[in-house]
Amino acid sequence: MNGKQHSLVGLGAGLTAGLLAGAGPVGLAVWAGVAGITSAGPTSPDMDQDHRWRRADTVLPDEALGHGGPMKHRGLTHWFGLPLAAAGLVYLNDIVLLVNGRPLPVEWVLWAAIVGWSSHIVADAAFGKGGVPLLGWYGNVGLELSQDGILARAVAGAAPVAACLLWAATAGLDLGWLYDSATTVAGR
Ligand SMILES: [Zn+2]
Numbered sequence: 301m302n303g304k305q306h307s308l309v310g311l312g313a314g315l316t317a318g319l320l321a322g323a324g325p326v327g328l329a330v331w332a333g334v335a336g337i338t339s340a341g342p343t344s345p346d347m348d349q350d351h352r353w354r355r356a357d358t359v360l361p362d363e364a365l366g367h368g369g370p371m372k373h374r375g376l377t378h379w380f381g382l383p384l385a386a387a388g389l390v391y392l393n394d395i396v397l398l399v400n401g402r403p404l405p406v407e408w409v410l411w412a413a414i415v416g417w418s419s420h421i422v423a424d425a426a427f428g429k430g431g432v433p434l435l436g437w438y439g440n441v442g443l444e445l446s447q448d449g450i451l452a453r454a455v456a457g458a459a460p461v462a463a464c465l466l467w468a469a470t471a472g473l474d475l476g477w478l479y480d481s482a483t484t485v486a487g488r
Pocket residue numbers: 345346374378420424
């Protein structure tokens with residue numbers, strides 16, 4: 301998938317996760333936005349798109365660690381263990397550091413970031429050459445479906461649409477909040 305397609309998948313995943321978490325309209329926008337950011341480009345598992353990463357990779361002898369090293373393309377950043385570990389930490393934080401018996405206020409933003417990042421890894425496991433690593437940066441596996449084929453485009457296009465349909469379904473097509481916020485803004 302190209303960057304734009306990864307963004308669309310991340311957007312759809314973030315929106316869906318936000319809906320499942322019961323977020324309101326503003327929250328949903330943040331869920332989708334943050335997941336969109338961590339699903340594509342240098343702020344995603346494709347961190348090696350940043351020239352600083354590539355420069356560091358040429359200097360650092362990470363290849364000595366075998367299998368092209370953790371910094372290779374589709375290396376450590378594409379391992380599902382990372383978002384899983386992050387989710388574990390946030391969850392642990394949930395249990396240990398409750399504020400007034402509730403999770404930290406910004407915690408769901410971290411979940412949105414994890415969802416976006418994970419969506420990229422799932423997409424790369426299906427599309428494009430190289431798959432994703434099974435352990436760290438070892439043992440890449442993937443379906444290796446065509447990077448820019450019709451299926452990649454269909455999935456990328458369908459992800460946000462499916463999320464919006466879910467939104468409409470869960471909202472029971474009740475757009476009262478939109479009316480309310482519009483009249484509030486107009487009344488000011
Ligand atoms: Zn990637």
